[in-house]
Amino acid sequence: xxxxxxxxxxxxxxxxxxxxxxxxxxxxxxxxxxxxxxxxxxxxxxxxxxxxxxxxxxxxxxxxxxxxxxxxxxxxxxxxxxxxxxxxxxxxxxxxxxxxxxxxxxxxxx
Amino acid sequence: xxxxxxxxxxxxxxxxxxxxxxxxxxxxxxxxxxxxxxxxxxxxxxxxxxxxxxxxxxxxxxxxxxxxxxxxxxxxxxxxxxxxxxxxxxxxxxxxxxxxxxxxxxxxxxxxxx
Numbered sequence: 001x002x003x004x005x006x007x008x009x010x011x012x013x014x015x016x017x018x019x020x021x022x023x024x025x026x027x028x029x030x031x032x033x034x035x036x037x038x039x040x041x042x043x044x045x046x047x048x049x050x051x052x053x054x055x056x057x058x059x060x061x062x063x064x065x066x067x068x069x070x071x072x073x074x075x076x077x078x079x080x081x082x083x084x085x086x087x088x089x090x091x092x093x094x095x096x097x098x099x100x101x102x103x104x105x106x107x108x109x110x
Numbered sequence: 111x112x113x114x115x116x117x118x119x120x121x122x123x124x125x126x127x128x129x130x131x132x133x134x135x136x137x138x139x140x141x142x143x144x145x146x147x148x149x150x151x152x153x154x155x156x157x158x159x160x161x162x163x164x165x166x167x168x169x170x171x172x173x174x175x176x177x178x179x180x181x182x183x184x185x186x187x188x189x190x191x192x193x194x195x196x197x198x199x200x201x202x203x204x205x206x207x208x209x210x211x212x213x214x215x216x217x218x219x220x221x222x223x224x
Binding site for chain 2: 048104
């Protein structure tokens with residue numbers, strides 16, 4: 001299996017621009033998680049889906065962040081407008097019984 | 111809700127020495143406990159999982175962890191450290207019973223001294 005796939009692996013953008021991060025979960029997994037990792041705050045859960053339905057979005061920092069899962073094989077995390085404090089590594093993980101993480105997207109907002 | 115404590119944000123051991131990374135959970139006995147490893151510029155990789163079937167759990171790369179209910183602990187060990195073990199290690203537990211959300215510890219960075 002290819003594992004969890006994330007794209008892009010690196011993203012550099014300017015403040016105010018829209019950013020879209022993409023995730024393809026492992027086939028057959030029924031839950032998908034979006035995390036953010038920074039030196040200051042560590043690993044934070046932003047949102048998770050079960051069977052494509054958002055279950056808990058309490059970690060989404062503010063309205064600038066949104067996530068969708070239109071089908072079982074694809075999810076997006078969008079930041080609009082982006083700000084420098086959004087700079088972080090964003091991970092997607094999928095799960096059937098244990099969470100498996102993707103390689104992450106390193107986002108830099110200038 | 112569960113909390114997970116990892117004692118020691120940085121641990122250094124000599125190559126060939128015993129590795130011991132500490133993890134304690136806070137609430138009632140969790141159904142599962144996990145250790146993940148993160149190598150530089152990579153995602154978290156599952157090392158091992160406790161499921162109550164056995165208190166001693168063996169994982170990948172020679173690591174194992176022992177669940178001790180009396181101590182609310184799930185410490186990770188490896189008898190002989192290798193240079194390739196240098197990484198950050200995270201302990202995790204379900205946030206609430208029946209919930210898929212995980213509560214992660216703050217991580218322990220393991221350095222191997224040649």
